[in-house]
Amino acid sequence: MLLDIQGLIKRFGGLTAVSNVSFGIERGEIVGIFGPNGSGKTTTLNLIAGILQPTEGSILWKGNEIGRLASFEVAQQGLIKTFQNPQLFPELTVAQHMRIACHLHIKRALGIGRVLTLLRGTPGELDGVLTRKIDQMLELCRLADKRGEVAGALSYGSEKMLGVAMGMVCEPELLLLDEPASGLGNDEISNLDAVLRDLRTHGVTLCIIDHKVGFLGRLADRAIALHHGAIIAVGKTTDVLDNSAVVEAYLGKKHA
Amino acid sequence: MSQLIIGQLLNGVIVGSLYGIIALGVTLTFGLTGIVNFALGAFMMLGAYATWYLYDVLGWPYVPAVFGAVIAVGIIGYLCDRALFQFTRGNLVNGLLVSIGMISVFEALVLAAFTTTPRDLTYVLPGALHVGGLILPKIKVAVCGVFLAVIFGTYFALTRTWLGRAAFSYAQNPEAAALMGIRTGRLQTIVVVYSTALAGLGGGLYASMYSIDPTIGSGYVLKAVEAAILAGIGSVIGALGGGIILGVSENIGSVFLPSAFRDAYGLVFLIAILLVRPSGLFGDRS
Amino acid sequence: MKYAAPTALLIALFAPLAVHSDSILAIAIYGFMAASLAVSFNLIFGFTGQLSLFHAASFGVSAYIVTILVTAFGWNFWLAVVPALAVVLILSLIVGTICFRFKLKEFYFAVVTMAFSEILRLVILNWNGITNGSLGITVVDRPSLWTPSGAVQISSGIAWYYLTLALLVIVYVVCQRILSSWIGRCLAAIRLNDQLGETLGIDVFKYKLLSFAVGSVLAGLVGAFYGFYSGFVEPHYLSISLGLDIIAMVLLGGVGSLIGPVIGAVILTALPHVIDLSAELRIGLYGSILIFVILVMPKGIVGLLGSRKNAA
Numbered sequence: 020m021l022l023d024i025q026g027l028i029k030r031f032g033g034l035t036a037v038s039n040v041s042f043g044i045e046r047g048e049i050v051g052i053f054g055p056n057g058s059g060k061t062t063t064l065n066l067i068a069g070i071l072q073p074t075e076g077s078i079l080w081k082g083n084e085i086g087r088l089a090s091f092e093v094a095q096q097g098l099i100k101t102f103q104n105p106q107l108f109p110e111l112t113v114a115q116h117m118r119i120a121c122h123l124h125i126k127r128a129l130g131i132g133r134v135l136t137l138l139r140g141t142p143g144e145l146d147g148v149l150t151r152k153i154d155q156m157l158e159l160c161r162l163a164d165k166r167g168e169v170a171g172a173l174s175y176g177s178e179k180m181l182g183v184a185m186g187m188v189c190e191p192e193l194l195l196l197d198e199p200a201s202g203l204g205n206d207e208i209s210n211l212d213a214v215l216r217d218l219r220t221h222g223v224t225l226c227i228i229d230h231k232v233g234f235l236g237r238l239a240d241r242a243i244a245l246h247h248g249a250i251i252a253v254g255k256t257t258d259v260l261d262n263s264a265v266v267e268a269y270l271g272k273k274h275a
Numbered sequence: 276m277s278q279l280i281i282g283q284l285l286n287g288v289i290v291g292s293l294y295g296i297i298a299l300g301v302t303l304t305f306g307l308t309g310i311v312n313f314a315l316g317a318f319m320m321l322g323a324y325a326t327w328y329l330y331d332v333l334g335w336p337y338v339p340a341v342f343g344a345v346i347a348v349g350i351i352g353y354l355c356d357r358a359l360f361q362f363t364r365g366n367l368v369n370g371l372l373v374s375i376g377m378i379s380v381f382e383a384l385v386l387a388a389f390t391t392t393p394r395d396l397t398y399v400l401p402g403a404l405h406v407g408g409l410i411l412p413k414i415k416v417a418v419c420g421v422f423l424a425v426i427f428g429t430y431f432a433l434t435r436t437w438l439g440r441a442a443f444s445y446a447q448n449p450e451a452a453a454l455m456g457i458r459t460g461r462l463q464t465i466v467v468v469y470s471t472a473l474a475g476l477g478g479g480l481y482a483s484m485y486s487i488d489p490t491i492g493s494g495y496v497l498k499a500v501e502a503a504i505l506a507g508i509g510s511v512i513g514a515l516g517g518g519i520i521l522g523v524s525e526n527i528g529s530v531f532l533p534s535a536f537r538d539a540y541g542l543v544f545l546i547a548i549l550l551v552r553p554s555g556l557f558g559d560r561s
Numbered sequence: 562m563k564y565a566a567p568t569a570l571l572i573a574l575f576a577p578l579a580v581h582s583d584s585i586l587a588i589a590i591y592g593f594m595a596a597s598l599a600v601s602f603n604l605i606f607g608f609t610g611q612l613s614l615f616h617a618a619s620f621g622v623s624a625y626i627v628t629i630l631v632t633a634f635g636w637n638f639w640l641a642v643v644p645a646l647a648v649v650l651i652l653s654l655i656v657g658t659i660c661f662r663f664k665l666k667e668f669y670f671a672v673v674t675m676a677f678s679e680i681l682r683l684v685i686l687n688w689n690g691i692t693n694g695s696l697g698i699t700v701v702d703r704p705s706l707w708t709p710s711g712a713v714q715i716s717s718g719i720a721w722y723y724l725t726l727a728l729l730v731i732v733y734v735v736c737q738r739i740l741s742s743w744i745g746r747c748l749a750a751i752r753l754n755d756q757l758g759e760t761l762g763i764d765v766f767k768y769k770l771l772s773f774a775v776g777s778v779l780a781g782l783v784g785a786f787y788g789f790y791s792g793f794v795e796p797h798y799l800s801i802s803l804g805l806d807i808i809a810m811v812l813l814g815g816v817g818s819l820i821g822p823v824i825g826a827v828i829l830t831a832l833p834h835v836i837d838l839s840a841e842l843r844i845g846l847y848g849s850i851l852i853f854v855i856l857v858m859p860k861g862i863v864g865l866l867g868s869r870k871n872a873a
Binding site: 387550 | 612659663665667668669672677679683686802805808809842843844845846847848851852
Binding site: 070089094095099102108123137186 | 738739741742743744746747749750753754756757758759760761762763764765
């Protein structure tokens with residue numbers, strides 16, 4: 020088990036946003052978490068990524084507890100999260116974004132030896148590796164022709180793809196995607212779909228949250244449905260989507 | 276000993292009410308324009324010099340001299356708002372730097388005009404009250420009374436009048452207030468000018484108690500910002516409370532601890548508050 | 562702009578051969594020291610996005626420690642620099658840890674660093690036995706250099722010129738190497754969007770603290786020399802108004818540029834001498850320039866030069 024979540028609870032004051040959620044993610048699968056707005060999807064993702072600290076429960080990453088780690092420590096463990104509303108560095112170009120996102124790669128490659136680069140500069144060999152990797156990721160995310168553009172000038176869809184590309188450059192073992200399809204047009208969604216399938220062939224495990232059932236239904240191997248902060252159905256995506264409790268949560272009792 | 280402490284307590288309240296009146300300006304300006312106006316100290320200094328000039332040099336009676344000074348400082352405040360502050364709305368760092376820059380400009384101008392020689396007003400209100408063995412100079416009691424009246428008056432004006440409620444609702448939710456037809460630009464200007472006029476009043480009354488020099492403002496505005504942050508920035512009565520807490524703790528503190536470090540107590544207090552309770556003593560918890 | 566710094570250095574190296582005025586030499590020396598302060602401040606402010614009002618305190622504390630160790634305890638100057646920088650390092654780590662652990666942002670960071678800075682100034686002002694209070698300490702000693710023919714005192718204007726130029730080059734190169742390395746990219750990430758930086762695996766706290774500590778220690782290095790050239794140290798060295806002068810230099814030259822603060826510092830140091838201003842009006846001039854630059858040319862002189870080049 021790559022990620023194992025047991026009895027996760029998060030309370031904000033009197034409000035319980037996530038109540039007693041448990042699930043696991045195996046290496047190589049695509050897991051979809053969905054549920055209507057306010058069902059605790061984003062909170063769950065933020066708890067895994069270390070942006071929020073759980074009130075109770077444990078989050079095991081390859082058997083080690085990471086529930087109390089800060090978000091940069093979680094990222095260093097190989098667990099990267101993208102944002103629902105694209106978070107970028109205004110005034111920097113796409114290529115500069117990617118270069119910053121190479122932080123973890125450089126850290127893993129050189130360790131404390133990075134201090135030497137203060138005197139000698141980055142080793143040419145590593146520099147070449149990084150450049151090739153950035154090119155490859157931009158190609159994969161259909162951003163290759165936009166590498167010189169400033170982030171502020173990108174379309175909303177490209178901003179979201181840049182978020183995914185930056186996450187990928189961090190070499191995650193598990194990529195957490197927060198509503199990657201929200202706000203995208205149909206063309207952009209089918210593009211995203213293709214990119215995420217490509218990522219899977221590269222051996223990345225994905226955990227995607229979305230409230231759009233259609234997009235996730237095609238992509239995810241396994242689905243988890245949340246409602247009012249609790250899991251109401253787990254299993255194969257098609258089964259979960261047909262589950263009466265899930266339909267009810269989405270459409271409301273009256274219409275079911 | 277107890278008389279000394281009570282004396283220092285009253286002194287602390289009097290000094291604290293002066294901090295409070297400038298802190299009130301700091302709080303109002305921050306609530307409506309999103310900047311912390313450090314230049315209020317310079318406006319206080321201008322108010323003090325204007326009062327001194329009208330009273331001692333031109334020979335006006337004291338009360339009209341203070342009114343004249345308040346109006347003059349208000350006009351300068353208006354000009355500064357139109358020329359400078361309106362371009363820094365909502366940008367804390369730029370507003371901070373512009374207002375600190377203004378302190379240097381005003382101090383330099385007053386220095387060039389009146390030199391560093393401290394100025395003293397001839398006695399405005401001589402004599403002292405004797406209350407149970409304590410000696411209270413009449414002027415200090417009168418000044419403290421005026422400050423308290425102005426601060427409470429402002430509080431009632433903010434809660435009871437249309438303009439005040441508009442200001443309050445703007446501070447709570449700028450967009451909604453704008454939708455309701457409140458002219459935000461004008462409201463912001465009114466508040467900036469009112470704050471500078473308050474600082475001018477503070478300076479005018481300060482001049483009747485202590486000697487003045489061009490640098491008095493920077494020390495006091497630091498205290499006022501401390502008071503406003505202590506209280507929780509945005510709270511009107513809190514500004515007075517913060518000022519008095521600061522004034523009293525400095526004066527009582529200097530009875531028991533080396534008085535040379537009197538200015539440092541407030542700073543230590545300020546750091547602690549900002550770290551532990553950033554919304555201030557009286558602010559909402561968030 | 563790529564060759565601006567090496568060209569300026571080349572000119573500075575040979576300028577004394579052409580210019581033989583002691584007063585111009587003195588302006589250049591003060592200009593180099595101001596430029597060193599401005600460049601190191603810009604590491605914290607322009608590149609990391611933290612408005613520190615602690616810079617003058619680092620400068621002043623170091624100036625006092627070196628001066629006291631040399632004049633009162635008879636230490637060798639170079640030996641005295643070590644504990645001075647160590648104290649500045651420790652102070653900056655304490656202040657930085659407190660501020661960054663509590664995630665103080667923008668204005669609140671500025672206020673808290675200002676409060677710490679004022680507390681240090683008050684300590685120095687009131688510790689009469691050691692610091693001589695508001696009168697300050699007169700410095701008559703000069704640092705010496707060891708040459709094959711024995712120790713030589715650095716006392717002539719020309720020697721100070723090259724010493725302070727070397728100081729500026731050291732500060733500049735340290736900042737330049739940091740900014741062109743992975744640390745520079747981490748600092749940019751923190752300045753532009755620290756939350757995103759954190760999710761990309763950047764230890765925001767560590768790199769903020771690193772930038773603050775390195776910038777402060779470099780300011781301390783300048784402080785160590787300053788008193789020995791000016792001939793005195795006084796509590797004003799730790800004042801908020803000195804911090805403000807540094808900010809004005811950085812903003813005038815160009816915030817977020819390496820060479821900008823050097824230009825700003827040299828202009829603001831030379832200007833009062835060129836147009837012969839009294840001390841009080843000089844402060845007013847700095848204030849007006851600060852206001853003007855923020856409102857009218859937020860990218861400073863370097864920004865103006867850059868935009869003209871882009872337009873062409």
